[in-house]
Amino acid sequence: MGKLILLILFCHVSSAAKHSLKYFFTVSSGVPNLPELEVIAQVDDIMVGYCDPDTKIVEAKQDWVKKYLDDSPQQLEWYNAQCSYNQPNLLKATIFRLKQEFDQSGGVHVLQKINGCEWDDETDEGIGFHQYGYDGEDILFLNLTTLTWIALKPQAVVIKLRWDADMPRINYNKDFLTRICPDWLKKSLDYGKSSLLRTERPSVSLLQKTPSSPVSCHATGFYPHRAVMFWRKDGEDLHEDVDQGEILPNHDETFQMSVDLNLSSINPEDWRRYDCVFQLSGVEDDIVTKLDKAVIRTNEGKSEISAGVDQQHVSDLKAPDNGAELSMRLNPET
Known part of the structure; x- marks a missing residue:
């Protein structure tokens, strides 16, 4: 059907x-x-x-x-x-x-x-x-x-x-x-x-495939799915050089998401001006992760992760089956 x-x-x-x-x-x-x-x-x-x-x-x-x-x-x-x-x-x-x-x-x-x-x-x-x-x-x-x-x-x-x-x-x-x-x-x-009214805070990590790849801010294990994550520079939301990912389900009914930051136009001395912010509905405190080379995990495994990442959740990355989608812009404000 x-x-x-x-x-x-x-x-x-x-x-x-x-x-x-x-x-x-x-x-x-x-x-x-x-x-x-x-x-x-x-x-x-x-x-x-x-x-x-x-x-x-x-x-x-x-x-x-x-x-x-x-x-x-x-x-x-x-x-x-x-x-x-x-x-x-x-x-x-x-x-x-x-x-x-x-x-x-x-x-x-x-x-x-x-x-x-x-x-x-x-x-x-x-x-x-x-x-x-x-x-x-x-x-x-x-x-x-x-x-x-x-x-x-x-x-x-x-x-x-x-x-x-x-x-x-x-x-x-x-x-x-x-x-x-x-x-x-x-x-x-x-x-x-x-x-x-259940809420679960995620673990948030910075991931990078290669030194020239974008840095991915990855949050996993959160609930409910009403969440946003974004990059900031000097406290201001970034819209350029940012790739926003989808919210995806994990095997344990929690969720994960990521947002990538392109580093090609960012000078290394300016990294300290950037941070990743995760906001979860029902939770007052944001999770803020500074852009720091020392905590980025790469494929080479040379760096450590400060926040810790659930490897099972990362392996669950997959696109959900959304069936036939019909978009409708809805604005409850009158």
Whole structure:
């Protein structure tokens, strides 16, 4: 069975106090061998459930989610309704209208929806978001301040006007995004705190294949995967001569990542001005590693590693199987 994986682009890691509950909906037209609707639920960017396309009911991906839904029959009923008839009908009608507005009679087309909320456990403040993307581009989002839809394409204006006039729909969205969703998120964090709030700091090392190769700042053994790592010069983030690697899984459910620094234009006497910074969501203190020749490990094995590197994790370097990716720029800010 084919799967559509939503690729969400984040520029920064959420602060230690912020948590999120997100729902991703995907319907397609002209794509063979795919279910009419795919739904994924995430808490803190971790997949916790999905709609089974065959049974049209919710399937939990975490043990704590099963316990949570057993204790919340009304919420489970709501989820199953989204899987079975509510969302399929609404989204199919929307993609049909968009095809008409774009004058599209055939071809492959994909409509994606994301809604949910973020909540800050320090300030107890939350923000909801609800938006749509069509064929990989943002097209509509709900402004919760004005309770009106913003059309990002002229072809979406007809839908915007219809939805703006639907006050029951507007009021439901407001209630769900500002009250219901934050409440569900808090309960999810309570049930799943053993895994959702788990943090593990990595070991960070400087690696270099040859004396003329870039220096790789490598972090391994961290959890969760919401992390960033970058090089700095004199305390300022570097964007040139830097190659950012992916976050990859380890065999023990932790993660690893690396970021390379090209040394070809850096004078040896300036090395002390550079450092590598690792930031992990949920952890206040950064891990800072100075660019120091004495701690770089090379293939020749002449130098020592100060931070220590998990050789098993390094051997696990491999590209994950992400299936068919569809990118959608999502910006919860309204």
